[in-house]
Amino acid sequence: MENIDKEEVKRRGRKPKNQIKEVQINKEQTKFFVDLSNKQESLSLIFDFLLKCNEKNYGKPILFKDLCLYAVSKLTAKDIDKIKEQSLSEMEKVEIALLDHNKKTGQSLTLGEFLVKKLGIN
Secondary structure (H helix, E strand, O other): OOOOOOOOOOOOOOOOOOOOOOOOOOOOOOOOOOOOOOOHHHHHHHHHHHHHHOOOOOOOOOOHHHHHHHHHHOOOHHHHHHHHHHOOOHHHHHHHHHHHHHHHHOOOOOHHHHHHHHHOOO
8 A cells, every 4th residue: 555645635625714725836837818808997008008119110019928028027025015915805804904913912802803893893
């Protein structure tokens, strides 16, 4: 009988609530697609940038890929923090506030107790 690592065994069904999701990046991926069909504002912003960039007499046409590569090289640690914050749902923000409060005060309030305290409900 072979030893099977616990990491290799994949369980089916629901994941535990407090389990941290591990993101795996496929570094062999060479193509990326951006679907902006439902985001007309973002799409028009991109087209405006492309039009401005291509108002020139010389050089090859500037593509969306060129804009992306330039923009990604300009991202700072603060920008990455903002992007991470934007990815949080409302409840995740509340849970983070609860954890920070419990750590700061040394208490172990539940989510309900924390909300009652913050909202001033008696």
